[in-house]
Amino acid sequence: MPIIASEFQAAKGFSYSHIQTLLPRVLFRTPPLEGHWQNVTLTDGDFVELYWQAQKPEQQTGPLVVLFHGLEGGAASPYIWQTLQQCQQQGFNALVMHFRGCGRQPLNRLPRAYHSGDTGDALEVLTYLAKRFPTQPIYLAGFSLGGNMLVKLLAEQPKLPIAAAFVACAPLDLWSCSERIDRGFSRIYRRYLLEPLKQKFEQKVAQGIIPADHPLASVSVKSMRSFFQFDDKVTAPLHGFRSVADYYRRASGRPVLGQINVATRILHAADDPFLGPNVVPKVNELSPTTTYEMAKHGGHMGFIERLDGKLHSWLPSAIAQYFRAKENEVSDENTLATA
Helix, strand or coil: CCEEECCCCCCCCCCCHHHHHHHHHHHCCCCCCCCEEEEEECCCCCEEEEEECCCCHHHCCCCEEEEECCCCCCCCCHHHHHHHHHHHHCCCEEEEEECCCCCCCCCCCCCCCCCCCCCHHHHHHHHHHHHHCCCCCEEEEEECHHHHHHHHHHHHCCCCCCCEEEEECCCCCHHHHHHHCCCHHHHHHHHHHHHHHHHHHHHHHHCCCCCCCCCCCCCCCCCCCCHHHHHHHHHHHHCCCCCHHHHHHHHCCHHHHHHCCCCEEEEEECCCCCCCHHHCCCHHHCCCCEEEEEECCCCCCCCEEEECCEEEEHHHHHHHHHHHHHHHHHHHHHHHHHC
16 A cells, blocks of 8 residues: 555644654543553463443444554543543544553563563454454554564454554664663653663562563663663563564564554654664555555654644544544445345
8 A cells, every 4th residue: 555645634733743742741631540451461470450431331333443552652642532532432442452560560570571572462362352342343542662563463364353453652772762862862761661661670680570580670771861671671581582673673563564464654754853764664565455545744642733823632533533534434334235
């Protein structure tokens, strides 16, 4: 499929990439989470937390929308909360799967955590949801790290019963993105995102979740200043990769884009301060079911436009409308088939 220009237009005076990236944190405050929390036990004995926008999700009859957040994100992240809200307004039964240690409970049970190519937990959750809601279509949206994970999942699991997917701001080439976030003003984001990972690792060691005889128990993360250092000494060995290079190569989504067989829309902003140039695929790398969309502006998870005189986040409504359009296509096809 061709690479197309996005219809998104940044609000006049707010198009600068870092303004787009930071503005949602200033403009939008997530209200108290009043939906339904649910723990799902995994086959290895650990757990992940689901947050449903509806208080009684089992009473909802609409299709499911499952969101996968970015690094250290969750239901309280403005982009997740707003997407849940928009999808609910479009008639979907919306939820977010929190990666291990990203829900209400800050530490999971096992030494391992999560990473950019970690598709196993999402597969378990989706298998569970498909059994619990056997007649409801399932739509998926992934953001940043969760978007890269979603690309990997779709490529690895072609038989998953997924109706359509949306991938936003995904670091599809991890090495390139690791280098990009070490440059210029982007280092501000690096510190903001890296510190919680370091703190969780230290807490796991202190509480014995990572036992004293574990190979990584003696690793000191306090002085680490880059994702490359943390991924080299912690993420890669903790999750069975031979090296950081092996992790970045095997976990990156770009090499498997051609294997996706589900209707998928991938969105990047050309000025995203998190993403290196190698995230942009060539046309011949995309599968026939994939649409790749590039916005001139938008930053990382920003996409702030002006609507009716007010600053507004375009992305959540774009995702909900995309899924609604896909659902309407299916309804129209079913109507024609029975006519």
